[in-house]
Amino acid sequence: MAPLDRAGDADLTFLAAPRYAPLFLTTRAGAALVSPELADQPGQVRARIVVAKPHEAMLRVLPELYVAPTRVSGVHATAVIGRGTTVGRDVSLGAHVVIGRDVVLGDRVTLDAGTVVGDEVRIGDDSHLYANVSVYPRARIGRRVLVHAGARIGSDGFGYVFRDGAHQKIPHVGRCVISDDVEIGANTTIDRGSIDDTVIGPGTKIDNLVHIGHNVRIGALCLVMAQVGIAGSTHIEDGAILAGQVGLAGHLTVGKGARLGAQAGVFGDVPAGETWSGYPARPHKEALRAQAALFRLSGLMKTLERLIDREKR
Amino acid sequence: MAPLDRAGDADLTFLAAPRYAPLFLTTRAGAALVSPELADQPGQVRARIVVAKPHEAMLRVLPELYVAPTRVSGVHATAVIGRGTTVGRDVSLGAHVVIGRDVVLGDRVTLDAGTVVGDEVRIGDDSHLYANVSVYPRARIGRRVLVHAGARIGSDGFGYVFRDGAHQKIPHVGRCVISDDVEIGANTTIDRGSIDDTVIGPGTKIDNLVHIGHNVRIGALCLVMAQVGIAGSTHIEDGAILAGQVGLAGHLTVGKGARLGAQAGVFGDVPAGETWSGYPARPHKEALRAQAALFRLSGLMKTLERLIDREKR
Amino acid sequence: MAPLDRAGDADLTFLAAPRYAPLFLTTRAGAALVSPELADQPGQVRARIVVAKPHEAMLRVLPELYVAPTRVSGVHATAVIGRGTTVGRDVSLGAHVVIGRDVVLGDRVTLDAGTVVGDEVRIGDDSHLYANVSVYPRARIGRRVLVHAGARIGSDGFGYVFRDGAHQKIPHVGRCVISDDVEIGANTTIDRGSIDDTVIGPGTKIDNLVHIGHNVRIGALCLVMAQVGIAGSTHIEDGAILAGQVGLAGHLTVGKGARLGAQAGVFGDVPAGETWSGYPARPHKEALRAQAALFRLSGLMKTLERLIDREKR
Numbered sequence: 001m002a003p004l005d006r007a008g009d010a011d012l013t014f015l016a017a018p019r020y021a022p023l024f025l026t027t028r029a030g031a032a033l034v035s036p037e038l039a040d041q042p043g044q045v046r047a048r049i050v051v052a053k054p055h056e057a058m059l060r061v062l063p064e065l066y067v068a069p070t071r072v073s074g075v076h077a078t079a080v081i082g083r084g085t086t087v088g089r090d091v092s093l094g095a096h097v098v099i100g101r102d103v104v105l106g107d108r109v110t111l112d113a114g115t116v117v118g119d120e121v122r123i124g125d126d127s128h129l130y131a132n133v134s135v136y137p138r139a140r141i142g143r144r145v146l147v148h149a150g151a152r153i154g155s156d157g158f159g160y161v162f163r164d165g166a167h168q169k170i171p172h173v174g175r176c177v178i179s180d181d182v183e184i185g186a187n188t189t190i191d192r193g194s195i196d197d198t199v200i201g202p203g204t205k206i207d208n209l210v211h212i213g214h215n216v217r218i219g220a221l222c223l224v225m226a227q228v229g230i231a232g233s234t235h236i237e238d239g240a241i242l243a244g245q246v247g248l249a250g251h252l253t254v255g256k257g258a259r260l261g262a263q264a265g266v267f268g269d270v271p272a273g274e275t276w277s278g279y280p281a282r283p284h285k286e287a288l289r290a291q292a293a294l295f296r297l298s299g300l301m302k303t304l305e306r307l308i309d310r311e312k313r
Numbered sequence: 314m315a316p317l318d319r320a321g322d323a324d325l326t327f328l329a330a331p332r333y334a335p336l337f338l339t340t341r342a343g344a345a346l347v348s349p350e351l352a353d354q355p356g357q358v359r360a361r362i363v364v365a366k367p368h369e370a371m372l373r374v375l376p377e378l379y380v381a382p383t384r385v386s387g388v389h390a391t392a393v394i395g396r397g398t399t400v401g402r403d404v405s406l407g408a409h410v411v412i413g414r415d416v417v418l419g420d421r422v423t424l425d426a427g428t429v430v431g432d433e434v435r436i437g438d439d440s441h442l443y444a445n446v447s448v449y450p451r452a453r454i455g456r457r458v459l460v461h462a463g464a465r466i467g468s469d470g471f472g473y474v475f476r477d478g479a480h481q482k483i484p485h486v487g488r489c490v491i492s493d494d495v496e497i498g499a500n501t502t503i504d505r506g507s508i509d510d511t512v513i514g515p516g517t518k519i520d521n522l523v524h525i526g527h528n529v530r531i532g533a534l535c536l537v538m539a540q541v542g543i544a545g546s547t548h549i550e551d552g553a554i555l556a557g558q559v560g561l562a563g564h565l566t567v568g569k570g571a572r573l574g575a576q577a578g579v580f581g582d583v584p585a586g587e588t589w590s591g592y593p594a595r596p597h598k599e600a601l602r603a604q605a606a607l608f609r610l611s612g613l614m615k616t617l618e619r620l621i622d623r624e625k626r
Numbered sequence: 627m628a629p630l631d632r633a634g635d636a637d638l639t640f641l642a643a644p645r646y647a648p649l650f651l652t653t654r655a656g657a658a659l660v661s662p663e664l665a666d667q668p669g670q671v672r673a674r675i676v677v678a679k680p681h682e683a684m685l686r687v688l689p690e691l692y693v694a695p696t697r698v699s700g701v702h703a704t705a706v707i708g709r710g711t712t713v714g715r716d717v718s719l720g721a722h723v724v725i726g727r728d729v730v731l732g733d734r735v736t737l738d739a740g741t742v743v744g745d746e747v748r749i750g751d752d753s754h755l756y757a758n759v760s761v762y763p764r765a766r767i768g769r770r771v772l773v774h775a776g777a778r779i780g781s782d783g784f785g786y787v788f789r790d791g792a793h794q795k796i797p798h799v800g801r802c803v804i805s806d807d808v809e810i811g812a813n814t815t816i817d818r819g820s821i822d823d824t825v826i827g828p829g830t831k832i833d834n835l836v837h838i839g840h841n842v843r844i845g846a847l848c849l850v851m852a853q854v855g856i857a858g859s860t861h862i863e864d865g866a867i868l869a870g871q872v873g874l875a876g877h878l879t880v881g882k883g884a885r886l887g888a889q890a891g892v893f894g895d896v897p898a899g900e901t902w903s904g905y906p907a908r909p910h911k912e913a914l915r916a917q918a919a920l921f922r923l924s925g926l927m928k929t930l931e932r933l934i935d936r937e938k939r
Contacts, residue, residue, distance in 0.1 A: 001799070001821045002821060002822070003821055003822040003841075006822060019877075053787075055787050055796075056787050056789060058796070058821075059787050059789075059794060059796055059797075062796075062797045062799060062821075063797060065799075066797065066799045068797075069745070069763075076706070078391070078409075078704070078706060078722075080389070080391060080408040080409070080426075094724065095706040095724040096391075096408075096409045096427070096704075096706070096722045096724060096740075098407065098408040098409060098426035098427060098444075112742070113706075113724035113742040114409075114427055114445070114722070114724060114740055114742050114758070114760075116425070116426040116427050116444040116445060116462075118444075119382070130760065130762075130781070131724075131742040131744075131760040132427070132445055132463075132740070132742060132758055132760050132776075134427075134443065134444040134445050134462035134463060134499075136443075136462070137382075146782075146795075148778070148781045148782065149742075149760035149762070149778045149781055150445075150463055150500065150758075150760060150776055150778050150813070150815075152461070152462045152463050152499035152500055152521075155443070155461045155462055155498065155499040155521065156459075156461065158498065158518065158520040158521075158538060158539065160518060160536070161366075161368050161369050161372055163369060163372075165534075166494065166516050166534070167516060167518050167534065167536065168372060169459075169496065170368075170371070170372060170375075171372075171375045171376060171379065171381075173314070173375060173378075173379045181792065183795065185781065185784065185815070186760075186778035186781040186815040186817075187463070187500050187522075187776065187778055187813050187815050187835075189463075189498070189499040189500050189521040189522055191499075191521070195314050195315060195316055195371075195375075196315070196316040196319060203792050203793060205784065205786060205793050207784040207837075208778075208781065208784070208815040208817070208837050209500075209522060209813075209815055209835060209837050209855075211520075211521050211522050211539040211540055211557075213539065215316075221792070221793065223786070223793065225784060225857075226784065226837040226839065226855050226857070227540065227837055227853065227855045227873070229522075229539050229540045229557050229558050231538075231539070231557055231575075244837075244855050244857055244873055244875075245558075245855055245871075245873040245891075247540070247557055247558040247575055247576050249557075249575060251332075262857075262873055262875060262891060262893075263576075263873050263889075263891040263905060265558075265575060265576040267575075278905070279576060279591070279592065279905065280604065282608070286608070286611070289611050289614075290607050290608055290611040291906065292611075293607070293610055293611035293614050294607055294611075294916050294919070294920055295908070295912070295916055296614070296618075297610065297617075297919055297923065298912070298915050298916040298918075298919035298920075300621050301915075301919050301922070303621050303624050303625055304617075304621060304923075304930075305922075306624060307620060307621070307624050307933060308926050308929050308930060308933070311929050311932060311933050312929055391704070391722075393702070393704060393721040393722070393739075409704075409722045409740070411720065411721040411722060411739035411740060411757075427722075427740055427758070429738070429739040429740050429757040429758060429775075431757075432695070445740070445758055445776075447740075447756070447757040447758050447775035447776060447812075449756075449775070450695075463758075463776055463813065465774070465775045465776050465812040465813055465834075468756070468774045468775055468811070468812040468834065469772075469774065471811065471831065471833040471834075471851060471852065473831060473849070474679075474681050474682050474685050476682060476685075479807065479829050479847070480829060480831050480847065480849065481685060482809065483681075483684070483685055483688070484685075484688045484689060484692065484694075486627070486688060486691075486692045500776070500813050500835075502776075502811070502812040502813050502834040502835055504812075504834070508627045508628060508629055508684075508688075509628070509629040509632060522813075522835060524833075524834050524835045524852040524853055524870075526852065528629075540853065542835075542852050542853045542870050542871055544851075544852070544870055544888075558871075560853070560870055560871040560888055560889050562870075562888060564645075576889075578871075578888060578889040580888075592889060592904070592905065593917065595921070599921070599924070602924050602927075603920050603921055603924040605924075606920070606923055606924035606927050607920055607923075607924075609927070609931075610923065610930075613934050616934050616937050616938055617930075617934060619937060620933060620934070620937050
């Protein structure tokens with residue numbers, strides 16, 4: 001499988017959006033998955049396979065074309081496992097993995113090389129933590145969870161009280177709870193709760209370099225894109241989508257199915273189902289209108305200042 | 314201890330702000346720390362403990378309720394320690410820790426599993442580096458410093474000179490100096506100095522995923538929140554507070570006690586004691602007024618354009 | 627070598643910009659590299675060495691003053707190397723390094739402690755991966771590449787198709803290809819391609835905590851500063867410069883030599899050679915003019931609203 005511009009005659013490619021039609025003209029791919037609307041697009045590809053949704057079709061074809069490497073279970077001789085820890089069937093523990101005391105690992109859990117799991121952590125069946133991940137003590141990780149390299153699960157939150165001339169650390173005794181079917185990107189950090197728990201709901205997907213503060217609750221099936229930052233105690237309800245580099249202040253609620261545009265700076269609650277963007281974030285249409293107004297006014301400043309001057313006089 | 318909405322009758326909870334009064338009505342907590350202003354708030358909690366500052370009270374109660382796990386000193390059999398390194402009393406070195414040559418570790422230093430410390434580093438008494446931290450050669454870390462999982466201390470700064478058709482790397486020979494009582498969040502990166510040192514002042518607290526460039530100097534008792542980025546040679550004076558995702562250009566000065574609002578983009582010096590926000594950052598009140606003006610104008614564009622059209626004619 | 631304000635009489639310093647002239651007045655440095663324009667700047671430094679470009683001169687002097695530690699080759703006893711892996715001459719593999727199967731390492735490759743390299747990866751001659759780096763299977767890393775601590779190379783991209791009530795993961799079968807002479811900052815993440823490859827061009831330098839999504843292509847000799855985020859399938863052409871915290875949406879093209887100002891939010895193509903900034907990003911002059919207009923208008927709102935009120939009546 002290869003993209004339009006790189007496919008050769010032994011490759012399968014796909015065309016799912018009109019913007020790529022020019023590349024379809026010249027592709028040398030042997031075959032292409034094409035959506036019905038684009039089925040007659042000019043191009044010399046030898047075989048067109050017309051499918052309702054090329055991306056979904058690709059999802060089915062890929063595992064056939066690229067057979068995943070067979071998972072090898074076993075515990076590497078250099079893995080270190082603490083007292084009281086119990087390990088399910090067919091786990092795969094890589095080189096230099098370190099597991100603390102009283103940990104419970106489910107069946108078929110995979111921990112790649114260099115991953116460190118703290119005391120009293122639980123990890124459910126079929127979860128996979130990639131290389132160099134750290135899990136702080138007492139975190140809970142569900143089933144079929146993927147945690148990419150370098151992610152930090154359950155670190156202390158950023159909480160201090162200023163007293164006697166210093167920032168005194170608030171002890172963090174809450175947990176970090178990751179539900180089933182969550183995926184967490186590389187080098188993402190999710191803090192544990194201070195007193196309450198930090199909770200990521202089932203089926204939610206989190207990209208790379210995201211920061212999630214203490215006591216945050218994210219519902220089910222959300223998408224949180226790269227470099228988003230969520231301050232403490234903010235709640236994100238089911239199905240919300242946060243685009244890249246969005247920042248949210250603490251103690252807010254983002255309603256069910258709401259969407260936040262890239263780089264939005266959110267300082268208030270966002271109602272369910274709405275799309276907000278900009279800084280400070282507002283309903284997307286208002287934000288766009290304000291931006292457009294600004295650029296129009298900026299081009300008319302001379303006339304505008306003349307008007308204002310006369311009014312002032 | 315548990316938050317209002319999750320506490321049961323065996324739990325202690327707290328009420329510190331009026332916005333949580335509705336939860337107080339229905340909490341099933343056995344007891345609550347309550348501030349004097351909220352002492353008479355309706356609710357059926359069995360015992361109210363009225364305290365001037367519930368958050369501070371919590372700080373004192375928490376260590377009694379949650380006894381910290383006893384620190385076990387010792388050097389794990391898999392730890393690797395370089396020649397010429399000296400180690401204080403009662404250190405705790407976890408599994409697969411790697412320490413370079415000529416390192417000096419103070420008393421009661423804790424290095425968690427997978428942490429790597431470069432040659433000639435010094436780490437003071439009672440400091441704790443969590444799992445998978447990297448410290449580059451020659452860094453200095455003070456006493457009672459906490460460094461969370463995956464933080465990188467003393468990496469090369471981003472400095473090049475374009476010559477002979479390539480970006481030639483400027484060697485980084487300065488140090489990264491972390492003073493006493495600093496806390497550094499998970500996956501934060503602090504570059505070493507190019508010629509000068511990078512310095513973090515005593516008692517300053519830094520959150521997760523923060524980037525601090527070469528030659529930056531941060532004073533005492535600052536708070537630097539998640540995902541802040543500070544470009545090279547910028548100085549932050551004592552007691553400044555930088556909210557999440559703030560970005561600062563290089564070679565600036567942020568004065569004593571200044572505050573920067575979340576996501577501010579700072580391209581000039583910020584005077585001591587002032588609060589700035591927005592992009593480009595301005596005094597907070599000006600920034601707010603400009604935002605308000607923009608949204609008001611955006612709603613009045615039709616009338617405004619009519620006025621301008623007539624003036625033009 | 628030391629900066630103006632810290633140099634003593636045994637130190638060499640430099641003066642390259644007029645803004646540092648006040649420090650030159652009082653510096654106690656023994657000698658200074660000075661640009662011709664600043665050669666007569668008042669100050670009591672004992673020896674002035676006038677050079678066309680002090681920064682370039684520094685680049686030549688530094689390696690003489692600070693002799694780099696001799697590189698010691700060898701494979702640490704605790705390194706784990708998979709079957710079928712071949713290793714070049716004079717490699718240096720640190721403690722607890724883990725290398726998968728069928729990897730090819732060139733001559734003089736250095737892998738610092740705790741670094742994990744997946745199956746079928748290739749790393750070219752003279753490349754250096756610092757501590758705790760992870761490289762996912764099948765990535766290609768060229769010659770003379772520097773990868774700083776905690777960087778993640780080749781992690782899965784963020785791609786899902788919503789089907790049957792869940793976000794189904796799109797398998798990532800493309801590679802992550804890092805060309806010769808690239809430098810990658812600490813804790814930066816670069817995803818592998820979904821079907822196509824993610825490619826970083828020769829001589830490009832990437833700072834800390836940068837996110838580069840799947841299928842992104844970056845050309846030669848670009849500079850990508852700290853905390854930049856580049857969404858999937860965006861192309862950055864040769865010589866482009868992306869300042870700190872810039873965010874780019876997916877499927878865009880940033881032309882040859884274009885520059886993006888710090889924190890820019892880019893939602894459309896950027897033409898070659900242009901400088902854009904702001905949110906949403908526009909040509910830098912337009913963005914500046916709009917900002918200036920906004921602050922002028924914000925100060926004139928009273929008069930403006932009077933005008934508008936009268937017009938409405």
